[in-house]
Amino acid sequence: MADVRGSPIIDHVPGAVAVPDDDPLGRAGVAWHYGAPLVEQRDALAGRGVVDLGHRRVLRLTGADRVDYVNTLFSQLVGEEPTEALNLDPQGRVLHHMAITPTAGALYIDAEPAGFGELRDYLTRMIFRFDVQVAETGHHVLGILGADPDRWPEGCLPHPRRAMSTLLAPEGGAIAAWDALVAGGARPTGLMAWEAERVAGLRPEVAADLDAKAIPHEVPGWIGAAVHLDKGCYRGQETVSRVHNLGRPPRTLVLLQLDGSAGERPAPGDPVLAGRRAVGRVGTVVDHHEYGPVALALVKRSAQTAAGLTAGGCAVAVDPATVFRDDSPKPGRVAVDRLRGR
Structure with a gap:
């Protein structure tokens, strides 16, 4: 478990109900809600809500080679605009997901607390002859649900991301x-609302929603947003290229609708079952103000339209709007077939 990092905001805002200290994802010390989580989420999306994401950790990379350096390591082509990226292992499996915010003199990387130490150590270990310095900073991450502010607070680094922005x-x-965001009209909003919108938007976190076998193409929203298909070499690129050009992942990330009348709910890590056969894995489980109880899950493509699925003793169904079907011919497969005269 990541170390507990208390947030100064938890005692600053009345009515805060904190994430417990034993939270396995390292989110302790921030507010889960401020008394009315579903109302908070609804009102935030109708206008603007500010969320304490102080559990997330931030690295600062300085030095003349910082951009070239991260471009040799990660899946995204980093330039002058904020972006996302993945750190993969040699087999192309996802180790870390991060937000990257460039400035004139540094790159700022913020990431979920689980696995942060390994990411920091990897960045430090791989420097070799690059002119790069890596240091953890005391920046505090805040989330913005709904519309971005007309003016960001002075001294902060914004990272706009389609109705779920962050700032450092x-x-x-x-x-x-x-206080500046609240004075500008933002409503104090708990982490539960952020998690609910993250789940509805199919935005996974590695520790909560993926397993050790997950590859980037199993999260279709990452292709383009966090994975650049035409950049230079990086660790795990062979798998990304092979799946893109020749095949399709056997699983993809989907939204599960849960039976709200069930006495039990699945827990992260529970298998998704078709009868007695495991066809997927449950990730984050949360209540959404509009959709009710929902969860993220990695589910086999062959089972995504099946009836009678269960997880953790609860009836579940894959939201059909999240079933990803790209049946267009793969460029590599077309080339192979052409060479074989098919």
């Missing part, structure tokens, strides 16, 4: 940034 408040500046 400087060390010691979390409360000032929070």
Whole structure:
């Protein structure tokens, strides 16, 4: 479990109900809600909500080679605009997902707390002859649900991302940034609302929603957003290229609708079952203000339209709007067939 990092905002905002200290995903020390989580989510999406994401950790990369350096390591082509990226193992399996915010003198990387130490150590270990310095910073991550502010708080680094933006408040500046956003019309909103919208938007977190076998193409939304298909070499690129050009992943990330009347709910890591056969894995489970109880899950493509699925003793169904079907001919397969005269 990641170390517990208390947030100054938890004692600054009345009515905060904190994530417990034993949270297995390292989110302790921030507010799960402020008394009415479903109302908070609805009102935030109708206008703007500010969420304490102070459990996330931030690295700063400086040095003349910082951009070239991360472009040799990660799946995305980093330039001048904020972006996302993945760190893969040599077999192309996902180890870390991160947000990258470039500035004139540095790159800022914020990532979920689970696995952060390994990411920091990997970045430090791979420097070799690059002119790069890696250091953890005291920046505090805040989330924005709904519309972006007309003006971001002074001294903060924004990372706009389609109705789920983040910003990095400087060390010691979390409360000032929070108060500026609230003064600008943002509603204090708990992490539960952020998680619910993350699930509805098929935005996984590695520790919560993926397993050790997950590859980037199993999360279709990452292709383009966090994976650049035409950049230079990086670890795990062979798998990304092979799946893109020749095949399709056997599983994809989907939204599960849960039976709200069931006495039990699945837990992260529970298998999705078709009868007695495991066809998937449950990730984050949360209540959404509009959809009710929902979950992310990696489910085999062959089972995504099946009836009678269960997980953790609860009847579940794959939301058909999240069933990803790209049956267009793969460029590599077309080339192979042409060579074989098919």
